Amino acid sequence: MRRKAQIIQSSEDGKRKIAVDEENGESIFEFLEEKKLAKKFAMICELLIRGIKNADLYGREEIDTYSKGVTAIKFKGRQNTRIYCKELTTEDEVLIVIVSELHKKKKNQKNKSPEKSLIHKVASYEYKIE
Amino acid sequence: MSKSDHIKEKFNSLFSSISEKDRSDIDAKVLMFRFLEIVEEERKQKNFSRKDLAESMGVSPAFVSQLFNGDKLLNLVHLAKLQKALGIEFEIKNEAIREENFKDYIPKGDGKGVWVYKPFVEPDYEKMETLPEAGECFNIVA
Numbered sequence: 719m720r721r722k723a724q725i726i727q728s729s730e731d732g733k734r735k736i737a738v739d740e741e742n743g744e745s746i747f748e749f750l751e752e753k754k755l756a757k758k759f760a761m762i763c764e765l766l767i768r769g770i771k772n773a774d775l776y777g778r779e780e781i782d783t784y785s786k787g788v789t790a791i792k793f794k795g796r797q798n799t800r801i802y803c804k805e806l807t808t809e810d811e812v813l814i815v816i817v818s819e820l821h822k823k824k825k826n827q828k829n830k831s832p833e834k835s836l837i838h839k840v841a842s843y844e845y846k847i848e
Numbered sequence: 849m850s851k852s853d854h855i856k857e858k859f860n861s862l863f864s865s866i867s868e869k870d871r872s873d874i875d876a877k878v879l880m881f882r883f884l885e886i887v888e889e890e891r892k893q894k895n896f897s898r899k900d901l902a903e904s905m906g907v908s909p910a911f912v913s914q915l916f917n918g919d920k921l922l923n924l925v926h927l928a929k930l931q932k933a934l935g936i937e938f939e940i941k942n943e944a945i946r947e948e949n950f951k952d953y954i955p956k957g958d959g960k961g962v963w964v965y966k967p968f969v970e971p972d973y974e975k976m977e978t979l980p981e982a983g984e985c986f987n988i989v990a
Contacts, residue, residue: 724855724856724859726855726856726859726860726863738855740851740855744854747859751862756862757866757870760862760866761877761878764878765878765881768878770882770885772885772916774916774917775916794917
């Protein structure tokens, strides 16, 4: 079944958008507020909207052929949180980053089973953007 | 309220609740990341490690990580050292941000030239020292 995602930010020219998974949006929002990561999230969104690359804060998580289009917003540090996202490009060349699944604590530097499982889960999502 | 509106409202509140001070901090970091994006490209091209970069800047590798994570801010001395280390020069240019949105004013060609039409704004004649001559064009879109 297709999941729904809500657009929360858009670039001035409309060529880059950020959306949030409707099912997981609330828990992601609450986590960001609780851990005081809202400001950093807003900063990373600003980078995405402007198309500024920074692999320390956002990057591809394409670990195998089953994880195409999966990326992650990275909150490095003690908590080491990841928010896995899915990148889509529409027919009219609009890039949409869908903030999908929260991974509260990445315990290893390498992607282990919990990360791989979430990455594959996000890769399998099909979205209807609203 | 529907679930979709609820999510939208939550995230709108997240963005709009950022204080003026934090907004300035984010703007400063976004500016820094524009420099760091170039630095990272050049570093990879020149096969420099982050440790090399730190040494050339006279800072610790941990400090470099903090910069890329947005936990610290670059200063102009760091930028000058980065230029030297990477053998590059950052180009500085300014671009005025226009208040008006010109994307709606689509240029139209009529065989004699290209015209950009925009809504006419009635000038404040009281404040004008001289009234425009008949046929004189004012309020032109550059």
